[in-house]
Each structure stands twice: as structure tokens, then as C-alpha cells.
Amino acid sequence: MSTVDNTPRWLAVAALAKIKNGAYSNLQLNQLINEHRMDRRDINLLTNMVYGVIQHRLTLEFWLKPFVRHPHQLNPWVRELLLSALYQWQYLDKIPQRAVFNETIEIAKVKGHPGIRRFVTGVLHQMDRSGLPAFDTIEDPDERLSVTYSMPVWLIQELRQQLGATKMEAIIASLNQPAKQSLRVNTALSTVSDVTTALTNDGLTVEPSKISPLGLVVTDGQAINTEAMRYGMFTVQDESAQLVVPALNVQPGDQVLDACAAPGGKTTQIAAELDADAGGEVVALDIHANKVRLIGQNAARMHVADRVAATELDARKVQTQFDDESFDRILVDAPCSGLGLMRRKPEIRYEKQLQDSLNLQKIQLAILAAVAPTLKKGGIMTYSTCTILQQENQDVIAKFLADHPEFELQTTPTEQDLKADRTDKTLSIYPDDYLSDGFFIACLRKK
CATH class of the missing domain: 3.40.50.150 (Vaccinia Virus protein VP39)
Incomplete structure (x- = not known):
């Protein structure tokens, strides 16, 4: 088996192809993390890429469209490979463009035939030469918002009608930020102080929730892999x-x-x-x-x-x-x-x-x-x-x-x-x- 099969980038493409067929993103991610031995850095990149491509899908498809005549006729994994390359290039500042393009082409080479490799290489180089289309080329204001924030037009219109334009745009802009890792302390067994101490001792960074007195927010580390989680001292639950x-x-x-x-x-x-x-x-x-x-x-x-x-x-x-x-x-x-x-x-x-x-x-x-x-x-x-x-x-x-x-x-x-x-x-x-x-x-x- 090629080492490409185990990289976060390839695993992200594999997950995205399945999610497009109706699988839930969180279930696919959990399955991949459980099946492959990865360090925290690789898990973070995999998670970031999967959620990022889904969150920004309408934006990424808008950028891809001028360079691929019929994007929805592509093999699903090839399409997701190109979208994931775009996501890394445009949204992940710490990854050099050359590294993104090189690994994308390597995945195309290993997973596909020579024609797919040439196609992917050509699309990436043409994007780099020509630049990506700008949002201000979209005349319809709702369509422009839809592409900018990757939100369906109907939801933009409904939220504007119910809450006003300013609140609507604040909501849709916030939804592309990463979700917090939030926990609820089990008061039948423990206290906020005890759970904070246990997680801190395991190397996690934890802060109290500003919303719930039983809530904690993990800003670094994975709480689900701790002994405190297994013992039932807390459960994963959103603050709201x-x-x-x-x-x-x-x-x-x-x-x-x-x-x-x-x-x-x-x-x-x-x-x-x-x-x-x-x-x-x-x-x-x-x-x-x-x-x-x-x-x-x-x-x-x-x-x-x-x-x-x-x-x-x-x-x-x-x-x-x-x-x-x-x-x-x-x-x-x-x-x-x-x-x-x-x-x-x-x-x-x-x-x-x-x-x-x-x-x-x-x-x-x-x-x-x-x-x-x-x-x-x-x-x-x-x-x-x-x-x-x-x-x-x-x-x-x-x-x-x-x-x-x-x-x-x-x-x-x-x-x-x-x-x-x-x-x-x-x-x-x-x-x-x-x-x-x-x-x-x-x-x-x-x-």
C-alpha cells in the first residue's frame, strides 16, 4: 500500500467522497481516526480539511468552475481532491502552495491513471496562472452572499426576513468558524474543578464556559481520549x-x-x-x-x-x-x-x-x-x-x-x-x- 493512503490529505478526500453520498461528517471522521494511527497534528489537519471543504463547498465550487467544464461529471474523489486542494491553498495559511499542489498531484498519480494525473496537474497550474474568479463578478446580491459564505439562497432570504440583514449576515459568517470542543461536567460523579484538574494533568488546555456553569471548553487536546471521559466524569455536549x-x-x-x-x-x-x-x-x-x-x-x-x-x-x-x-x-x-x-x-x-x-x-x-x-x-x-x-x-x-x-x-x-x-x-x-x-x-x- 502506498504511503499516500495514510496521509491526512488522502483520508480527507476519501471521507469527503463518502459524505457526498449521504454519510455524516462526524461519523466518517470518527471512523477514519479509529482505523488509522495518527498523531494529534494529523488528526487536526484531517478534521480541518473535511469540515473546511464541506463548510466552504459553494465557494470552492465557484472557484473551480472556470477550470473544469463539467465538474459534476468528474469521478467524486477527483472532484473532492481538487476542492480540498483549493481549500488548503486559500484557507490554510501555514501550508505552502507548493506543498499543497505537489501532494495533490501525487495523490492523483497513485490513486488514478496517468490521464487523471495530467488533468489534475493542468487544472492546478491553470488556476495558479489565471487566478481565481472574484465574488464581485456575481451580479445577484443573494447569490453573491450564497457563494461568499457557502449558504443556500433560501436560508439567506429566510433569515433576513425573520431577523434582518445585519443579524442574518452575522450568523452565516459565524457558521464557517471552527466548532468549539465543549463538555458538560457530570455532577452525579464530579465537579467542574475536578474535571478541569484531571484534563489539565492529561496535557489538555481547558477554560470554563461563559454560557453554562457546568460547561468546559477544551482549546487544545482531545477530551474523548481521556480516562475522565471513559469514567463518565463528563460528556461531550454543546454549551447551548x-x-x-x-x-x-x-x-x-x-x-x-x-x-x-x-x-x-x-x-x-x-x-x-x-x-x-x-x-x-x-x-x-x-x-x-x-x-x-x-x-x-x-x-x-x-x-x-x-x-x-x-x-x-x-x-x-x-x-x-x-x-x-x-x-x-x-x-x-x-x-x-x-x-x-x-x-x-x-x-x-x-x-x-x-x-x-x-x-x-x-x-x-x-x-x-x-x-x-x-x-x-x-x-x-x-x-x-x-x-x-x-x-x-x-x-x-x-x-x-x-x-x-x-x-x-x-x-x-x-x-x-x-x-x-x-x-x-x-x-x-x-x-x-x-x-x-x-x-x-x-x-x-x-x-
């Missing part, structure tokens, strides 16, 4: 996602329903607030058996399995197994378009359309309507999504309240008093606010 469970105000003896629970991150966060001896329990639902097993595995790793009942059930059918007023608290972390996760899962931006949000809205409303009768009077139901479109957020809450006058909207609390000057009772975290995931949280009290 950590805000959802505190909004429930869970008490130690509460009966809690986590209606859409997999993979169990928020389930284990709820469970850490419960006391099994006092009767506290969280019923964690998912429609798929394999995901229910995953919830159970996460609960065991986080040492809270005695407070978690992982159950295979569609949340829309919750009344077939649970009586009215069974729960003190209900979390509906609803299935959504995931558009708040574009920094972490960049391929989402190319896969979704506005109609997807409208279709999901029906499911979200159906889940809320189904679980509402099982909440006790005076109980709290928290609704959350990891999207930034009002069709799945504010519109869902407005429609639910119109049909359920027994509920009232309360101000979503945060322990760090985030967005204290907001006029809305709901909480919207946008990707540019704190460079965390986009999230929406609403708290509903049953009268």
Missing part, C-alpha cells in the same frame, strides 16, 4: 444544549419525561439532578430500539442508570402507556431541522429546504399535544430545538398555546442570566451570539 435541562427546574424526587431522548445527553443531565432514593426517575423515550440501547449505555457510563428508564415508544403515543398527570416535568427536545448545528455538522446546510421545517412543525406540535395531558398541574414542560428558524420555534409555541389554554408561557431562565435584556419570554441562542450551537428554549407551565 446544556441550558435546556436547568430550565426545567428539576427537583430530586420528580418524575420526569424526556420525550425525544436519544442519544441521552439531556437524559443524563436530568438524571444527575434526581435522587433515586427519593423516587426520582426520568423516563427516556425513543422510537428506535438501537437508540434506546444507546440511552441506556450513556446512562451507565455516567453512573445514573438507577434513575433512568429508557423506553422504546413514539412520543406521540405516550398516552398508551402513561396516565394523565404522571409527570412533574416534561422535556420535549423535539426532532428538528438541526440548522443551529451547521458549524458542527456543516453538510446540513445543503440537505435542508424550508419545506422540511414546515413538515417538522407538524411533528413537533403532535408531540407537544400528545405529552401535554401527562403533565401534572403546576408542572413545567420545556420545549427545545437546535434550529434557528421561527417555523420550528416561536411559531410552534404560539400554535400550541392557542390550542392549549391550560398552559402559560414563562420566561426561560438561565443560571448565567443570558440575554437578560430580551423582551421575549423564550430564549433564542444564535450561532453568532456565543459561537455555540443555535438553540431555542421555551418553558410552559400547566395552570
Whole structure:
């Protein structure tokens, strides 16, 4: 086997070709990292290239188009090879152009036939001689924004309509920055101080989250490879996602329903607030058996399995197994378009359309309507999504309240008093606010 097969650049091209066929970027990356022995520097380059090419795909394709007559007719790996070369050349300042071109041509030589090598060499040299096309040659302003930030036109237009042009551009610009490596400390087992010490002793650089009091941000090193991770002292969870469970105000003896629970991150966060001896329990639902097993595995790793009942059930059918007023608290972390996760899962931006949000809205409303009768009077139901479109957020809450006058909207609390000057009772975290995931949280009290 050629040494080219094991370089971060070739592995990135291989991953990108698969991701174009529907695989998730994070799963492909994890698989490659597990299969190949790489040092931290190579892992960082591989990760940077895969996410970078996906994030900037529309920009890179715009630059490539004048030099390749029919780019989408190319063999997928050849196209991804050229796009990855462009990404390195234009976005990775520390890698010399000569090194980028030489290794790109070497990969073409080893993985393809002589014709592919000549083709790739010719394209790279022509780009270098002619220069890349400028964005200001694009006449349509929305198309220009789309290419500049590599965002679909429909999303640009929708965010402008909902939030205004300035906020829209701040959001889409922020989404091409790297995602933070954020952790939530497991209070059932440890403290923020103890986890910080453990990770620092392992050579990682860690700082406290400015969003969540249980959050830590790793700025250097890989937390998932540590003993503290294996022992369950923390879990990987975005800072915004950590805000959802505190909004429930869970008490130690509460009966809690986590209606859409997999993979169990928020389930284990709820469970850490419960006391099994006092009767506290969280019923964690998912429609798929394999995901229910995953919830159970996460609960065991986080040492809270005695407070978690992982159950295979569609949340829309919750009344077939649970009586009215069974729960003190209900979390509906609803299935959504995931558009708040574009920094972490960049391929989402190319896969979704506005109609997807409208279709999901029906499911979200159906889940809320189904679980509402099982909440006790005076109980709290928290609704959350990891999207930034009002069709799945504010519109869902407005429609639910119109049909359920027994509920009232309360101000979503945060322990760090985030967005204290907001006029809305709901909480919207946008990707540019704190460079965390986009999230929406609403708290509903049953009268």
C-alpha cells in the first residue's frame, strides 16, 4: 500500500467522497481516526480539511468552475481532491502552495491513471496562472452572499426576513468558524474543578464556559481520549444544549419525561439532578430500539442508570402507556431541522429546504399535544430545538398555546442570566451570539 493512503490529505478526500453520498461528517471522521494511527497534528489537519471543504463547498465550487467544464461529471474523489486542494491553498495559511499542489498531484498519480494525473496537474497550474474568479463578478446580491459564505439562497432570504440583514449576515459568517470542543461536567460523579484538574494533568488546555456553569471548553487536546471521559466524569455536549435541562427546574424526587431522548445527553443531565432514593426517575423515550440501547449505555457510563428508564415508544403515543398527570416535568427536545448545528455538522446546510421545517412543525406540535395531558398541574414542560428558524420555534409555541389554554408561557431562565435584556419570554441562542450551537428554549407551565 502506498504511503499516500495514510496521509491526512488522502483520508480527507476519501471521507469527503463518502459524505457526498449521504454519510455524516462526524461519523466518517470518527471512523477514519479509529482505523488509522495518527498523531494529534494529523488528526487536526484531517478534521480541518473535511469540515473546511464541506463548510466552504459553494465557494470552492465557484472557484473551480472556470477550470473544469463539467465538474459534476468528474469521478467524486477527483472532484473532492481538487476542492480540498483549493481549500488548503486559500484557507490554510501555514501550508505552502507548493506543498499543497505537489501532494495533490501525487495523490492523483497513485490513486488514478496517468490521464487523471495530467488533468489534475493542468487544472492546478491553470488556476495558479489565471487566478481565481472574484465574488464581485456575481451580479445577484443573494447569490453573491450564497457563494461568499457557502449558504443556500433560501436560508439567506429566510433569515433576513425573520431577523434582518445585519443579524442574518452575522450568523452565516459565524457558521464557517471552527466548532468549539465543549463538555458538560457530570455532577452525579464530579465537579467542574475536578474535571478541569484531571484534563489539565492529561496535557489538555481547558477554560470554563461563559454560557453554562457546568460547561468546559477544551482549546487544545482531545477530551474523548481521556480516562475522565471513559469514567463518565463528563460528556461531550454543546454549551447551548446544556441550558435546556436547568430550565426545567428539576427537583430530586420528580418524575420526569424526556420525550425525544436519544442519544441521552439531556437524559443524563436530568438524571444527575434526581435522587433515586427519593423516587426520582426520568423516563427516556425513543422510537428506535438501537437508540434506546444507546440511552441506556450513556446512562451507565455516567453512573445514573438507577434513575433512568429508557423506553422504546413514539412520543406521540405516550398516552398508551402513561396516565394523565404522571409527570412533574416534561422535556420535549423535539426532532428538528438541526440548522443551529451547521458549524458542527456543516453538510446540513445543503440537505435542508424550508419545506422540511414546515413538515417538522407538524411533528413537533403532535408531540407537544400528545405529552401535554401527562403533565401534572403546576408542572413545567420545556420545549427545545437546535434550529434557528421561527417555523420550528416561536411559531410552534404560539400554535400550541392557542390550542392549549391550560398552559402559560414563562420566561426561560438561565443560571448565567443570558440575554437578560430580551423582551421575549423564550430564549433564542444564535450561532453568532456565543459561537455555540443555535438553540431555542421555551418553558410552559400547566395552570
